[in-house]
Amino acid sequence: MIEESIVKRVLAEAASTGADFAEVFAEDRRSSSALLDDGRIEELSSGRDRGAGIRVVVGESTGFAHTSDLSESGLLAAAATAAAAARASGSGQRSVDLSDGTHGVSNIRIAPYEVDKARKVELLVTANEVARSTGNSITQVSARYADSRRRILVANTDGLFSSDDQVRTMFSVSAVASGDTGMQTGRESVGRTIGFELFDEYDVSELAERAAQRALTKLAARPAPSGEVPVVIGPGGGGVMFHEACGHGLEADLVAKGASVFAGRLGDKVASELVTLVDDGTMAGEWGQFTIDDEGRPAQRNVLIQDGVLVDYMWDGLRARAEGRPSSGNGRRQSYRHLPMVRMTNTYLLGGTSTPEEILENTPDGVYIAHLGGGQVNTATGDFVFGMTEAYLIEGGRITEPLREGNLIGNGPAVLAAIDAVGNDFAMGSPGTCGKDGQGVPVGDGVPTLRVLSGLTIGGTAA
Amino acid sequence: MTPQDLLALAERVLADAAVGESMEVVTSWSRETEVRAYDGEVEHLISSDSAGLGVRILVDGRQGTAWTGGLDEESMRACVADARDNVRFASVDPNAGLAEPDGCEAAKLDLFDSRLADESTESKIALAIELERRVLDGDPRIVGIESADYADSTSAAAIVSTNGIRVCSSETTSYLGAYVLAGDESETTSGFGFSVGRCGHDLSVDVAARDAVERAVAQLGATKVPSRRIPVVFDPYVTSQFIALVAEMLAGDAVIRGRSPFADRVGESVGSSLVTLFDDATNPLAPTASEVDGEGLACRRVPLIESGLLTGFMQNSYSARCAGVTSTGSAQRSSLQSPPSVGPFAVTLAPGGADADSIIASVGEGVLVRELAGLHSGVNTVSGDLSVGIEGLMIRGGELAEPVAEVTIASTIQKMLNNISIIGSDLTYFPWEATGVTVAIDDMALSGT
Numbered sequence: 001m002i003e004e005s006i007v008k009r010v011l012a013e014a015a016s017t018g019a020d021f022a023e024v025f026a027e028d029r030r031s032s033s034a035l036l037d038d039g040r041i042e043e044l045s046s047g048r049d050r051g052a053g054i055r056v057v058v059g060e061s062t063g064f065a066h067t068s069d070l071s072e073s074g075l076l077a078a079a080a081t082a083a084a085a086a087r088a089s090g091s092g093q094r095s096v097d098l099s100d101g102t103h104g105v106s107n108i109r110i111a112p113y114e115v116d117k118a119r120k121v122e123l124l125v126t127a128n129e130v131a132r133s134t135g136n137s138i139t140q141v142s143a144r145y146a147d148s149r150r151r152i153l154v155a156n157t158d159g160l161f162s163s164d165d166q167v168r169t170m171f172s173v174s175a176v177a178s179g180d181t182g183m184q185t186g187r188e189s190v191g192r193t194i195g196f197e198l199f200d201e202y203d204v205s206e207l208a209e210r211a212a213q214r215a216l217t218k219l220a221a222r223p224a225p226s227g228e229v230p231v232v233i234g235p236g237g238g239g240v241m242f243h244e245a246c247g248h249g250l251e252a253d254l255v256a257k258g259a260s261v262f263a264g265r266l267g268d269k270v271a272s273e274l275v276t277l278v279d280d281g282t283m284a285g286e287w288g289q290f291t292i293d294d295e296g297r298p299a300q301r302n303v304l305i306q307d308g309v310l311v312d313y314m315w316d317g318l319r320a321r322a323e324g325r326p327s328s329g330n331g332r333r334q335s336y337r338h339l340p341m342v343r344m345t346n347t348y349l350l351g352g353t354s355t356p357e358e359i360l361e362n363t364p365d366g367v368y369i370a371h372l373g374g375g376q377v378n379t380a381t382g383d384f385v386f387g388m389t390e391a392y393l394i395e396g397g398r399i400t401e402p403l404r405e406g407n408l409i410g411n412g413p414a415v416l417a418a419i420d421a422v423g424n425d426f427a428m429g430s431p432g433t434c435g436k437d438g439q440g441v442p443v444g445d446g447v448p449t450l451r452v453l454s455g456l457t458i459g460g461t462a463a
Numbered sequence: 464m465t466p467q468d469l470l471a472l473a474e475r476v477l478a479d480a481a482v483g484e485s486m487e488v489v490t491s492w493s494r495e496t497e498v499r500a501y502d503g504e505v506e507h508l509i510s511s512d513s514a515g516l517g518v519r520i521l522v523d524g525r526q527g528t529a530w531t532g533g534l535d536e537e538s539m540r541a542c543v544a545d546a547r548d549n550v551r552f553a554s555v556d557p558n559a560g561l562a563e564p565d566g567c568e569a570a571k572l573d574l575f576d577s578r579l580a581d582e583s584t585e586s587k588i589a590l591a592i593e594l595e596r597r598v599l600d601g602d603p604r605i606v607g608i609e610s611a612d613y614a615d616s617t618s619a620a621a622i623v624s625t626n627g628i629r630v631c632s633s634e635t636t637s638y639l640g641a642y643v644l645a646g647d648e649s650e651t652t653s654g655f656g657f658s659v660g661r662c663g664h665d666l667s668v669d670v671a672a673r674d675a676v677e678r679a680v681a682q683l684g685a686t687k688v689p690s691r692r693i694p695v696v697f698d699p700y701v702t703s704q705f706i707a708l709v710a711e712m713l714a715g716d717a718v719i720r721g722r723s724p725f726a727d728r729v730g731e732s733v734g735s736s737l738v739t740l741f742d743d744a745t746n747p748l749a750p751t752a753s754e755v756d757g758e759g760l761a762c763r764r765v766p767l768i769e770s771g772l773l774t775g776f777m778q779n780s781y782s783a784r785c786a787g788v789t790s791t792g793s794a795q796r797s798s799l800q801s802p803p804s805v806g807p808f809a810v811t812l813a814p815g816g817a818d819a820d821s822i823i824a825s826v827g828e829g830v831l832v833r834e835l836a837g838l839h840s841g842v843n844t845v846s847g848d849l850s851v852g853i854e855g856l857m858i859r860g861g862e863l864a865e866p867v868a869e870v871t872i873a874s875t876i877q878k879m880l881n882n883i884s885i886i887g888s889d890l891t892y893f894p895w896e897a898t899g900v901t902v903a904i905d906d907m908a909l910s911g912t
Contacts, residue, residue, distance in 0.1 A: 038720050040556050042526070044549035047800055048541065049532030062507040068514065068533040085508040085584075117552045140721045176845055182724060185845045224850075226873070226910040227690045257501075258607040259644055261651070339507060373840040376852075380609070380644050380653040381682075383869050385852040387840025406850030407841030409871050409910075437610075457687070459841060459850035459871025461908040 001026050001163075002052070004098060006072045007155045011096040014056050014079035015157050019086060021057040021321070022079075023156040025294060026050075026070065027336040030113060031148040036124035038140065044117060053336040054078045056086040057318070063087065066337050096157050102298050104164035104291025108195030112147035112169050115196045120145045123199065127173045127208040134212035137219060139183070140176035143208070147196070154296030162296040168287070168442060169198045170431055173208045177215035184221070186214025187389070191431030191442070193289045214371065214390050221402040224391065224460025230366035231408065231456045232359055232394060232449065237372045237429030239445025242277055243347050244375035244384040245412040246270070248436070250304050251330075251342040252319040254379050261382035261413060262310065270310045271416035274352055274450075277305040279314055281329055281345035287431035287444040288345040295331035295340050302328045305416075316342045334439040344434060346444035352422030356449040359421045363451060366394040367403065367458055374432070382412040385459075407459045414455040423449030464492040464514065466631035469621035472534065476516065477623050479543055485521040486625050487561050487758070489799060490514070490534070493618035496584070500591035500611045508588070517799035518546040524555040530799040561626045562758035562780035562790060569754040569761035570745040574634035576661035579615060586663060587613050590639060594668050598643045598656075601676035604683060606651065609642040615663070622759035630759040635661050636750060638894060639671045645679035652868075654679030659750045659894045678833065682854055685868035687911040694829035694884070695872055695907050696822055696858065699891035699899030701832045706740065706812050707897040708876060711844045713740075713767050714805040715782030715793070722845050724877060725773060733773045734880035737815060740768040742777060742793065744808030750894045757796030757803040765791045767810075768880075779805045811898045815886030819901045822885050824861035826903050831856045831863060832872065847875040870911040879904050 002010075007024055014022035028050040035042045051068035052075055063086025067078040127143040150166045170191030177184050188211040190202045233241060249260040256263075262270060271277070281299030283289050290299050295317040303311050315323075316331030319342060332343035360368070373387030391403040428446035469490040480486040497509040516539055517530040527549025531542040553559075595611035615638065621631035640657035656674030658667045697705060717723040725733060734740075744753045744762035753762050758780055766774045777793035778786065782805050794803035823831065836852035843849075850873035857864040874882075887901030 034552070040554035041552060042554070042556070043528055043802060044552050045528040045530070045800070045802075046542075046545035046549060047530045047532075048538065051532065059504075060502070061505045064507060064509045064511075066511050066513075069535075081510050085510050087505065087508070117549070121552050142720075176722060178721070182847065183722070183845050185843060218846075224873075226908050228912060254609070257609055257644075258651070259609040259642075259653070337511060337513060339509065374837075375840050376836045376838075378653055378836065380646075380651045381685075381868065383836070383852065383854075385837035385840060385871070387837060405841070405843050405846070405848050406873055407837040407852055407871055409836070409852040409869055411869055457869065457871065457910050457912075459852070459873045459908075459910045461850075461873045 001028055001151060001153045002070060004161065006075065008096050008098060010075040010079050011155060011157055013076050014054055014083050015096065017083045019056045019058055019083065021157055023055040023154065024052055025336055026052040026153040027150065029148060029150045031146065032113065033144060033146040034120050034124060035144050036128055037142040039128060041121050041124060049335065051336045052078065054082040055339065056082045058086045061086055062339065064339050097159055098155055098161035099159045101160050101162035101296060102292050103162060106165040106167045108167045110196035112167065112196045113149060123171065123204050127204045130205040130208040131173060131175045131212040134209050135177065135216045137177045137179055137216055138175050138212050139178040143173045146170050152294065154292065156296065160296045162292050164291045166193060166290055167195055168193050169195060171204060171207065173211040175212040175215045177219050179219040181219060184215050184218035186211045189430050191287045192285045193287060194285045217402045218404065221404045223462040224403040224406045225458050225462050226460045228454060228457045230363055231452045232363055232366060232368045233447065234368065234370045235423065235425045235427040235447060235449050238447040238450065239348055239429050240372045240375050240386050242349055242447065243344060243445050244377040244386055245415050247344050247347050248377050249379045249382065249412055250313045252313040252315045253342045255313050256319060260379045265310050268310055269308050270413060271305050271308045272419040273308040274419055274422045275305050275308050275416055276303065276350040278303050278350065279344055279347045283346045286346045286428060287442050293329045293331045294333045295327065297327045297329045297331060299345065300329040314342050314344065316340055332441045334441060338439050341437065343436065343441050344443050348446035349422065349448065349450065351424050351426035351448040354421050354423050356423045356425050359423055359449050359451050360394065360399065361397040363394050364397055368392045368394050368399050383409065384412055385409045408456050409459060410456045415452055418453045418455040419450055420453045421451040425449055464619060466619040466621060466633045469619055470623065470631040473621045473623045476518065476539055476543060477625065480625050483522060485561050487519040487622065489517040489620065489622050491618065491620040491799060493616055495614065495616045496587055497612065497614040498588050498591040500595040503592060505588055515799045516542055518542050519802055520546045520550050521559055521561065522550050524557055524559050525550050525553040526559045527553060528802050558781060558784040560780065560784065561624045562628060562760050564627050565760060565789065567761040567763065572745065572747045572752050572754050574661065574752060576635045578664060579617060579635040579637060579662040582663045590663060590666065590668060594639055594641055594671055597668055597672035598641050598675055601672055602680050604645045604680050605643055605676055606646045607644040609644060609653065611641045614638045628759035630755045632754050637662050637666055639666050639668060641671055641675040643675045643679050645683055650683065652679050652682035652685065681856065682866045682868060685854065685866035687869050688857065688867050689912050690910050692906055693909045694826050694903060694905045696826055696829060696831045696901060696903050698831065698833050698901055699889055701835055702812065702902050703893050703897040703899030704835055704838060706810050708842055708844055709740065709880065710742065710807040710810040710897065712876065713776050715776045715778035715786060716805040718776050719782050719785040724847050728773050729775060731773055732771050734768055734771045735883040736771040737886050738768050738771050738880060738883055739813035740810065741766045742807040742810045746809055749809035749892050749898060751809050751896050753808050756792045757794035760790055760792045762792045762808060765793060777805050777807060779803050807896050809896060809898055812886060812900055812902065814888045814890045814900045817885050817887050819887055819889055822887055822901050822903050823858050823863060825885060826858055827861050829858040830867060830909065831858055847877045849874055849876050870909055872907045872909050874907045882906055
């Protein structure tokens with residue numbers, strides 16, 4: 001993307017006024033998408049965005065500038081702006097040596113950008129037909145295909161020179177069902193850090209049928225209960241709960257500012273002993289996977305909570321530098337226009353020993369959540385919410401009636417302590433986009449079936 | 464870049480339109496500064512210039528789009544070629560098309576404040592550092608700060624089309640905002656405050672610091688309360704988030720695709736008789752005011768609900784054609800990466816006569832909601848189901864009482880509109896597409912212990 005000799009000169013310019021650290025992050029991202037709605041292929045869209053962000057750190061201050069001009073003069077101008085923004089005054093290193101670091105290559109089998117657009121359109125048409133034929137009450141369907149290829153290059157004054165090639169492909173279907181009680185919706189999505197072979201692994205017809213079925217099921221749904229009840233979460237998407245309940249609270253930048261209930265708790269028991277939580281950027285093909293993070297650090301598998309004990313936080317380069325420790329490979333950014341910060345990758349709970357059947361049988365009354373929506377957390381208080389998009393009552397240890405949508409609310413530490421059963425049926429969930437401080441990055445999550453005995457309040461309307 | 468530069472550039476791209484092609488070209492540019500203060504120093508200072516091009520091409524009812532984040536010749540040529548190629552794969556849609564000029568004159572709003580250009584980086588840094596200091600000194604119970612930010616932007620855009628659309632505009636915005644932490648050994652709470660304007664002269668460090676401190680401190684000692692049905696009072700900040708959801712349900716694209724529960728209800732009562740709701744991009748006091756919409760048509764005041772009766776929907780040119788009406792100038796273009804959708808610029812619930820204190824006194828027993836959580840995970844604008852986490856203060860004997868947290872409130876958006884019982888006079892503007900007033904809403908389900 002940029003010649004090594006130019007990168008060296010740009011880094012030297014960025015560091016010339018006395019930087020402690022300077023970095024060039026270059027990105028070339030191409031994306032394409034196709035959207036079907038109301039029975040028609042509405043449009044195909046293609047995009048390209050390329051440029052570089054230059055970061056200069058002086059003491060505790062960071063200066064940052066970016067440019068879409070990847071020529072040497074464009075990069076040098078951005079480097080000077082970043083150095084001025086860092087307000088360095090003095091003289092710094094005049095030359096930078098780079099040593100070859102990690103160069104990720106994407107192991108995709110079928111490059112999505114080489115696939116005929118007509119094949120992408122075909123997938124959408126199939127999804128539409130299958131969803132509509134799932135039931136007469138399906139009144140609307142939309143489906144979306146998207147792929148992206150993101151090539152990045154990272155170099156810094158520590159001598160790092162690394163690159164990566166990240167290809168992601170995703171597909172989603174949304175259905176509306178209409179009945180006497182109004183309209184309900186169902187959605188399914190798959191996304192992986194792989195190429196068009198995604199569709200060898202997943203059948204869009206099955207996705208479409210599941211989305212439609214979810215909407216149809218909810219037509220008969222009753223209002224969810226109101227108040228604290230035992231909650232059983234099904235395998236897969238329940239990882240959203242951990243993402244919100246403690247994932248964000250374990251990000252070292254928030255911890256350092258005291259904006260996390262988990263600050264100062266390393267080595268403490270912060271969860272039930274059934275909880276071993278891992279954040280893992282190396283999980284092959286998963287939505288939050290990469291070879292290097294957006295600071296050039298190789299992805300890692302990091303155990304955050306081991307048997308209920310808090311082992312470590314997640315780190316980016318800046319926080320790690322301040323604490324004199326290595327980054328954990330969690331420095332990520334939305335694009336070259338953004339500063340990196342501590343972000344999750346693929347966050348998941350390790351499987352346990354119970355069978356899902358046992359867990360349900362031992363739950364006389366409660367709520368079973370088969371599919372979760374997104375969530376949100378206030379890391380300072382630890383209070384978090386997550387949505388249930390497919391849920392059922394549990395009566396007499398059995399799943400019975402479907403429930404309408406709503407949020408659940410709880411407090412991270414209390415909910416983690418109240419997990420009293422973890423199943424042996426681990427699965428990864430749907431692809432997600434995690435938002436923090438205005439930046440979105442792709443993340444994955446996964447859980448086996450698990451039970452939260454207390455501490456989760458269901459925000460329904462039934463007495 | 465100036466609006467005129469962008470216009471010239473867009474017209475150059477448009478000149479490539481082939482015979483039989485309808486083409487729309489959007490160019491945009493922005494220059495932004497962001498300063499985050501921490502510990503009396505600059506934590507980061509971001510200086511950014513961005514530009515982009517979006518192209519939409521239609522041939523015989525088929526539409527293709529493409530965008531690029533660079534304005535160099537090669538990127539722009541590739542962008543047009545991509546859009547043209549994408550056309551081949553879309554379905555024929557007789558309603559597809561670009562906006563037609565409708566003769567409606569755009570309001571002159573003066574959204575560009577030339578003083579911003581004269582404000583020095585040092586003065587911007589000083590504002591952020593001053594905000595942090597004022598927050599930390601604001602109350603002994605303040606224990607930290609998550610962020611104290613200054614941000615500004617100078618932006619310009621142009622839209623041209625083969626239908627004869629030819630508009631450009633520019634604006635400035637500046638912003639101060641703080642997230643602060645209050646607490647002691649046993650708990651931490653957070654609060655948020657901001658100030659927004661067109662340049663640094665408009666900003667109030669006082670207001671941003673005071674609100675953030677007050678909100679964080681007020682939540683100290685918050686507990687769960689027992690589940691019950693309860694009247695709620697939304698503060699202007701919460702109301703703005705609520706009416707933004709209502710606006711989503713009144714967007715023409717949701718209506719034509721059968722995704723709005725209000726689709727067949729024009730002329731019917733959809734809310735309490737107190738409810739008058741409209742979108743008004745032409746109100747220059749709104750930070751999100753705009754002279755033209757995302758297709759280059761003049762923005763205008765769009766009535767939505769009048770004394771409880773549904774009067775109509777927001778439309779862009781496509782949804783309007785599908786519905787057999789005309790565009791209301793409500794095309795939204797959140798980024799160049801997507802074609803225009805339909806949405807509000809500054810949706811507003813017409814203020815009533817009551818001040819917030821008298822509303823709280825009238826409600827007597829209830830809860831004042833000051834923060835929402837899970838708006839995206841717990842609200843379905845197709846069914847209308849709403850269930851959200853809240854923070855706020857209990858109302859007892861007509862006065863504010865103890866803080867409450869880790870509870871939810873739930874109902875449907877349709878019922879909530881019907882149950883609006885008092886609307887306040889305290890119209891407040893926010894840096895997003897909805898304004899707010901204090902409102903009281905009867906009978907929501909609160910879930911707690």
